[in-house]
Amino acid sequence: MPKVSMTVNGKPVTGNIEERTLLVQFLRENLRLTGTHVGCDTSQCGACVVHVNGIAMKSCTLLALQMEGASITTIEGIAPSPTELHPMQEAFRENHGLQCGYCTPGMIMSALDIVRRKGHDLDEHTIREELDGNICRCTGYHNIVKAVAAGARAMAK
Amino acid sequence: MTATGIGAAVRRKEDIRFITGKGQYTDDVVRPGETRAVFVRSPHAHAKIKRIDTAEAARMPGVVAILTGADLANDKIGNLICGWMIHSKDGSPMKMAPHPAIASGKVNHVGDAVAVVIAETRAQGRDAADKVKVDYEELPAVADPAKAQAKDAPQIHADIPNNTIYQWSLGDEKAVGDAFRGAKHVTRLDIVNNRLVPNAIEPRAALAEYDAGTDNLTLWNTSQNPHVARLVISAFVGIAPEHKLRVIAPDVGGGFGSKIFIYPEEVVCLWAARKTGRPVKWTAERSEAFLTDAHGRDHVTHAEMAFDGDGKILALRAKTIANLGAYMSTFSSSIPTYLYATLLSGQYGIPQIYCEVDAVYTNTVPVDAYRGAGRPEATFVVERLVEVGAREMGLDPADLRKRNFIKQFPHQTPVIMAYDAGDYNASLKKAMELADVKGFGKRKRDSARHGKLRGLGYSTYIEACGIAPSQAVGSLGAGVGLWESAEVRVNPTGSVEVLTGSHAHGQGHETTFAQLVSERLGIPFENISVLHGDTDKVQFGMGTYGSRSGAVGMSAIAQALDKVIAKAKKVAAFMMEASEGDIEFKDGKFTVAGTDKSAAWDDVALNAYIAHKFTGAELEPGLKETSFYDPTNFTFPAGCHICEVEVDSETGRTEIVNWTAVDDFGTVINPMIVEGQVHGGIAQGVGQALLEGAVYDKDGQLVSGSFMDYSMPRAHDLPSFKLGLTETKSPSNPLGIKGCGEAGAIAAPAAVINAITDAIGTEQISMPATAQTVWSALQRANAARQAAE
Amino acid sequence: MAMTMTGEVQLPAAKETVWAMLNDANVLKACIPGCEELDKLSDTEFKAVAVSKIGPVKARFKGNVHLTDLDPPNGYKISGEGDGGVAGFAKGGATVSLADKDGGTLLTYNVEAQIGGKLAQLGQRLVNGAAKKMADDFFANFAKAVSGG
Structure with missing residues (x-):
């Protein structure tokens, strides 16, 4: 089986994997980073969003072997320390932007990418349009939209 | 009120693990030596299984076992059951067909399992599953509930003629007939309550482990009720005695009803774990979830409402065909009966109600409770009739509602329920203020200047929640206490x-x-x-x-x-x-x-x-x-949702521009969480009204079987919501709580459709009211108007 | 998931020639897009393997092809069903009629096809386009074969 090496949440990792292994499988099954979820098989739901070299991508649509040398960040890797939360995580909690929690890691990773691309002052319309690739079945998005706006503002501080 | 007591918007304890990726969902649990189950599923809606050849598949790398329906029968594994007995109006019991966890002899819907491969990895399981050869003899299929009882429809189960499970009724048919004869005005509607796929974002999963030393089985599963799962799997399916089976439902990523039921895959994982001596895990792919999770709704209804000269409702009558799919799921029989017809009085004093429900088998995925379960269907019937009735009689829809609201409690409806507390005027009044109904006329004129048709729709819903007094549900046929x-x-x-x-x-x-x-x-x-x-x-x-x-x-x-x-x-x-x-x-x-x-x-x-x-x-x-x-009564949350839409007259696209919900949930423990529940419910109701539909073709193929074709509500499909509360305490429990989980999904569809029909001036709109549906309705209405001129 | 499709194609050869080629397994094999095997079991029956990709679903179909309603040299009905394993199934048939026209032959076809399983679930929106393309490719290939290309 071919070998792949990448950096995940700042740590170098390697694995011998079948060619068809998806990045999300590699993260979940080989590295046991189960915060990245799988909610569909057609690249629609966004539960699997991670950052690849700083850019949000759906890890269900990437082969792990493509990630040779890449730097991957997952939900487990965004907090500044084990005892602190990232401001976007804090905003989701403060604004009740999650219920069952299953779409949440993907939502937070996408939200961070929205801030990267669109800045810290996000209006409701922009957030709703930009969340197109993430499906939540619990919250009706109302509080997710609030959370993303608040998290974006907090990240500017 | 203390900072963390009743009524405080306390931030959630569970959030830390979810926002840091530390939740433990079933698929996150790993057991040593774990294998993967991959199911071979029928691509046909209805077919005889002539032969299953597993020889080549069994030689594939990593295969631990391949099991079929014959093996299941040999091991005397029992069928899945429906636990709520409904009797037809002639007194005969409902006709429950056998539901084996793996089909044997015949498949009855696309996705019906015919074999399972247990392999070292999921990829190996898939490779082997592809090599399992199944010879089918195709049979004609029926997917449309309205056609299931036809003489020429294929009979799905032996000894169940006309695919009819039961023909049930509630209410006094004669009295209702008399009331209609005395009516000044009758409103009639044909309604299809569209079939929905619950689609919790976490797909269903099961992991079973057998400990030969103690003869204990453990099942991790995505369940809303692990004890009921254990009971059914022990007492009916017979996998293991109750005390030898442990069921753990860890973090579960949404349910909405679809994770109440006992499913074949859980049974198969347990059975296979004992047979192979290895832990067996199955996690649904989304495509598989579309074909195996119990769907919701799927009613075809003709409904009529009789009014007197003052706009007082005299009677309601409805005839519904409910599609229960290919097999009867765990609580399926109760949904279109005691959770549906018992709510047909809405918030109104209706002297007489009669409802007939035929439940039918079709070659489709089983249908069972989905958020609201029967009550959204009832609310849609009542709230559409009232709205259309008001328009036909030239009355203000809010005013017509007020005239008919129940004002004295307790109130015994003609359909079993005894409402114990409520103030329907209060929620309507507050909602109308919050929604600025007074300013609607001006907003409508503003919209018209931009080529947009603006409409406003009410839904004053009621639901029976806090399910439920054991003795009461027992007398209605439930196999369990609640x-x-x-x-x-x-x-x-x-x-x-x-x-x-x-x-x-x-x-x-x-x-x-x-x-x-x-x-x-x-x-x-x-x-x-x-x-x-x-x-x-x-x-x-x-x-x-x-x-x-x-x-x-x-x-x-x-x-x-x-x-x-x-x-x-x-x-x-x-x-x-x-x-x-x-x-x-x-x-x-x-x-x-x-x-x-x-x-x-x-x-x-x-x-x-x-x-x-x-x-x-x-x-x-x-x-x-x-x-x-054990509660003393159901609870009766109720309220008023007002939806305001703008329809693009050129494209038919509907945009929800305002949403106001005022609900009476009795005591509220945590307003932040209650609001979240309302938001989510509304989103699912709006999804039903505008976007979602499980569409079967005439051969029984599910053609909206992925998120590419089944349109889930996304952030830009919805507005932010304006919420309010009124409060009358429930007298049926010590805390005065009524429940808030389903309200949005129950209230929303009628509010949306009432708003769209108000905007476009025709009642002929079906759900989901996609841009194409609305555009077509506009064209038909324009043509009819021109013909009239 | 059913679909229908009709079309016609003008071929630069006599009806008898076209008819013979329509019954020649080697010609058919070369013309059917994705066809990997087409073995003659009898004059009216073939065993076939073909690879087809519709949207996100790619499958290798194995099945039999039958010729019925034979009316030499005026036409037949060619039908078949293929089992694509976990991808589902495809089946259908085409009524093919030949008529003399402009010194050559006008071939008219009338296709009815049905797909099921994963193909219908995930690929239904694309199936009409895919089937149309397959038919177009087949008859383009066939026209080339008939012209001696």
Whole structure:
């Protein structure tokens, strides 16, 4: 089986994997980073969003072997320390932007990418349009939209 | 109100693990030596299985076992069952066809399992599954419930003619007929309540492990009610005796009803784990979920409402065909009967109601409860009839509603339910203010200037929640009681563990239940933990559905807390050498009336366990109490949702521009969580009204079987919502809670369709009201208008 | 998931020639897009393997092809069903008629096809386009074969 090496949440990792292994499988099954979820098989739901070299991508649509040398960040890797939360995580909690929690890691990773691309002052319309690739079945998005706006503002501080 | 007590918007305890990626969902659990189950599923809606050849597949790398329906039968594994008996109006019992976990001899829907491959990895399982050869002899299929009873329709199950499960009725047909004959106006509607796929974002999963040393089986699964799963799998399917089976439903990523039921895959994983001696895991792919998760709704209804000359409703009559799919799912029979027709009185004093329901088999995925379960269908019938009736009679829809609102409680409807509390005028009035109904005319004119058609629609809904008094549901055919259990364990250091039979899959019970305990015991919120979802730890409980966890589950906790406090008072009495009757308990402190003696909660807890101050003959050591709470009535949450839309007359695209919801949920424990529940419910209701539809072609192929074609509501499909509350306490439980989980999904579809039809001026609109549907309706209406001119 | 499709193609050869080629397994194999095997079991029956990709679903179909309603040299009905394993199934048939026209032959076809399983679930939106393209490719290939290309 071919070998792949990448950096995940700042740590170098390697694995011998079948060619068809998806990045999300590699993260979940080989590295046991189960915060990245799988909610569909057609690249629609966004539960699997991670950052690849700083850019949000759906890890269900990437082969792990493509990630040779890449730097991957997952939900487990965004907090500044084990005892602190990232401001976007804090905003989701403060604004009740999650219920069952299953779409949440993907939502937070996408939200961070929205801030990267669109800045810290996000209006409701922009957030709703930009969340197109993430499906939540619990919250009706109302509080997710609030959370993303608040998290974006907090990240500017 | 304390900062963490009842009524406080406490931030959730469960969030930390979810926002840091530390949740433990079933697929995240890994057992040593774990194998993967991959199912071979029928691509045909209806076919005989002529032959299954597993020889080539069995030689594939990594294959541990391949099992078929024949193996299942050889091992005498029982069928899945529907646990609610419905009798037809002629007195005959419903006709339940056998539902084996793996089909044997015949498949009855696309996705019906015909074999399972157990392999070392999922990829190897898939490779092998592709090599399982199944010879089918195709049979004609029927997917449309309206065609299932036709003479030339294929009969799906032996001995069940016309695919008819039951022909049930409720109400006085003759009295209703008389009322219609005396009516000044009759409104008639043909309604299709579109079939939906629940689509919790976590796909269903099961992991089973067998311990040969103890003969114990453990199942981790995505369940809303692990004890009921254990009971059914033991008592009916016969996999293992109840005490030898442990069911753990860890973090569950949304349910919406679809995770109540006992599914074939759980049975197969357990069976295969014992057979192979290896842990067996199955996780649905989304495509598989579309073909195996119980779907929701799917009613075809003709409904009529009779009015007198003053716009008073005289009677309602409805005839519904309910599609239950290829097999009867766990609670499927009750949804289009006792959870549907019993709510046809809405918020209105309707003297006579008659409803007939035919439940039919079709070659489609089984249909069962989905958020609201029967009550959205009832609300849609009632709220569409009232709205259309008002328009036909030239009356204001809000005014017509007010004229017919029930104002005195208790109110016995003609369809079983006895409403015990409510104030429907109050929620309507508040909603109309919040929605600025007065300013609607101006907004409509503004929209018209931009080529947009603006419409406003009401939905004054009611639901029966807090499901439900055991004796009442027993008399209606339920095979189970619908009480709930709780155990409150006070530790020697005074911290508290609550073990509840309710199950959370997004509702935030770890937070709200702790709020109740914090308030009642006066102890810090942080010192309370709530445990659920493990049959080895938690006493038998009934689980979460029907907006029951607050009204029933928390009432059980409240009852256990009363017992704990009573016992703690006894301990405090011994400690302070006072008479038990003189002990008062407030804010976490025990005092002796008329003295300055006091004992802190922690001290009393410790003394209960060290038992130095009393003898065993006087008082048992320990501080732990259990309660089984059975409610005295359903609860009746109700309210008013107002939807305002703008329809693009060129494209038919509907945009929801305002949404106002004023709900009466009785006591609210945590307003933040309640609002979240309402938001989510509205989104699912809007999804039904505008976007979602499980579409079968005439051959029984599901053609909207992925998120590419089944349109899930996304952030830009919805507005932010304006919410309000009114409050009348439920008298049927000690906390006054009514329940909030389903309200949005129940109220929303009628509000949306009432708004769209108001905007476009024609009632001929079906759900989902996609741009194409609305555009076509506009064209038909324009053509009709031109023809009339 | 059913679909229908009709079309016609003008071929630069006599009806008898076209007819013979329509019954020649080697010609058919070369013309059917994705066809990997087409073995003659009898004059009217073939065993076939073909690879087809519709949207996100790619499958290798194995099945039999039958010729019925034979009316030499005026036409036949060619039908078949293919089992694509976990991808589902495809089946259908085409009524093919030949007529003399402009010194050559006008071939008219009338296709009815049905798909099921994963193909229908995930690929249905694309199936009409895919089937049209397959038919176009087949007859383009066939026209080339008939012209001696």
